[in-house]
Amino acid sequence: MxxxxxxxxxxxxxxxxxxxxxxxxxxxxxxxxxxxxxxxxxxxxxxDAAVQVPDVKELTPEDAQSALLLAGLDWEEQEQPYNPNVPADVVVDQSPSAGTTVKPGRRIYYYVNVSPKQLVVVPRVVSLSEGKAREDVGDRGLVVDRVEMDTLRTPYENTVTRQEPAADSRVPVGTRVTLWISPGVESGRQVTVPNVTGMLVEEARAAISEAELWVDSPRAVEGEVTRQEPARGERLSPGQEVRIYTESGGD
CATH class of the missing domain: 1.20.5 (Single alpha-helices involved in coiled-coils or other helix-helix interfaces)
Incomplete structure (x- = not known):
């Protein structure tokens, strides 16, 4: 070859x-x-492995952990602000919800309504200066957490226009309070005072605020407005005060 x-x-x-x-x-x-x-x-x-999330609501944290452990799941406990309308020191919510199908080892979050050691009444600090408001809040064992500038105007700069939690609510000692403060009166333009005589107090307050004016009058809390100062139709700068009076509460 x-x-x-x-x-x-x-x-x-x-x-x-x-x-x-x-x-x-x-x-x-x-x-x-x-x-x-x-x-x-x-x-x-x-x-192919899956388990159903057990219902741990209304259980104590210890029982909730046991139920999740038996189901082969992980957990993380979260505390939430105390709600006096539901049982204390038990689970009030969970995520994912009961009955959800998840993989073994999935972390389940449950939320406990932890009872406070002591409740205090939130002071009314609207219309006070920021400094005085901080002082009154601190005297109740509460903490001013944030101070925000509001669009709502008052006769004086840096006075409190709103607060959260609301005045007279009962909260745990150490609760954080948010305050909103005023930029003061706006110069350069004027608005008309509305007629609020004959309105219910809450309606009158809303009408005055809508007109960009300030109303405090802490003693006028219920009933109809019988008198107002200044009178309707007068011109004021945004943020100036209108006082209202009722038969039962004065101004």
Whole structure:
């Protein structure tokens, strides 16, 4: 056989071996992928494993933890501001909710209505200066957390226009209080005093505020407004005060 013929045969055999080897490798990779996806991945990801979240509402934190542990779930406890209308020191909410299907080990958040050691009455600090308001809040064992500038104007700059929590509400010692303060009277333009005589107190207050004027009159708390100062139709700068009077409460 000629040398050239032998070389051609060897070349063909080499090409066949190469392509056969390549086919074997490809087939092997496909088989490996199928086996990995069907056998290994379900074990790794626990694809088919699922549990239902138990209902832990109205349980104590200890009982809630036991129930979640038995279900194969993790947990994290969150405290929420005390609500006197629901039982104290028990779980009042959870996330995800009871009955939800989740994977084992999922973290469940539950919220406990923690009873306060002591409740105090929030002082009324609207119309006070920021400094005096801070003092009164601190005297009750509360903390001024934030002070925000309000769009509502009053006769004097940096007086309190709103507060949260509301005055006279009962809250735990250490509760954080937010105050809003006034930028003061706006100069350069005027607004008209509305007629609020004959209105209920809350309606009158809303009408005066809508007119961009300030109303305090802490003794006028209920009934109809019998008198107002200044009278309707007068022109004032935004933020100036309108006083209202009632038969039962004065001004």
């Amino acid at each position: 000629a040398r050239s013929d032998r070389g051609g045969i060897l070349s063909v055999l080499g090409d066949r071996a190469f392509w056969l080897g390549l086919v074997v490798i490809v087939v092997g990779l496909i088989v490996f992928a199928l086996l990995f996806n069907s056998a290994v991945m379900p074990i790794w990801t626990r694809h």
